[in-house]
Amino acid sequence: MKKSLILIALLAVPFFASAQKAFDMFEDEKDVTSFVATKNMFKLLSKMDFDSNDPEVKEYLDLINNLENIKIFTTENVSVASKMNDAVSKYTSGNSSLSELMRVKDDGKNIKFYSKEGKNENHVSELLMHLTGNLDGKERTVIMSITGDIDLKKVSKLTKDLNVPGSDALKNLDDKK
Numbered sequence: 001m002k003k004s005l006i007l008i009a010l011l012a013v014p015f016f017a018s019a020q021k022a023f024d025m026f027e028d029e030k031d032v033t034s035f036v037a038t039k040n041m042f043k044l045l046s047k048m049d050f051d052s053n054d055p056e057v058k059e060y061l062d063l064i065n066n067l068e069n070i071k072i073f074t075t076e077n078v079s080v081a082s083k084m085n086d087a088v089s090k091y092t093s094g095n096s097s098l099s100e101l102m103r104v105k106d107d108g109k110n111i112k113f114y115s116k117e118g119k120n121e122n123h124v125s126e127l128l129m130h131l132t133g134n135l136d137g138k139e140r141t142v143i144m145s146i147t148g149d150i151d152l153k154k155v156s157k158l159t160k161d162l163n164v165p166g167s168d169a170l171k172n173l174d175d176k177k
Helices: 002-020 024-028 039-047 055-065 078-093 155-161 167-176
Strands: 032-038 067-075 098-106 109-117 123-135 138-151
Touching (some): 024 032, 032 039, 039 055, 039 067, 055 067, 055 138, 067 078, 078 098, 078 138, 138 155
Antiparallel strands (some): 032 067, 067 138, 098 109, 109 123, 123 138
16 A cells, blocks of 8 residues: 555656646747746845835845746747647646636737636736737747746736736736736
């Protein structure tokens, strides 16, 4: 019995690990632009000498101190976009703790936001954005995944500062939660 439990645990570990890294395969794709920032980067940023008396800077630092990672993958390649769309579909349908937060269809773009519950109604532990459509005159697909203790009221500022396509739709997230 003990051996069976150990075997089941060992078989389950890769499944859970792959769920955490569902989109990492796109980082090495030829026609994908990727941006990945880890907790170590956020720790480094929090140690920089910013004006700590500025409330906006303090709020920004509080947000990034609670993040685990940000991953953004974007492509204009139709074939790679199809793979990205399939990966998002597989990840969202196979993850019962992930729920759709909102959808935006505007000006040739389709944007979907998904989230995992966090410590309260204003926080989520994962925020996933999937964008397809016309950005700056080109057909693109974008996946953005943010994990950690994410304050929905503050995250739109961070994604706007990172110039994430579709980040303007995030400003309405708190109204939808």
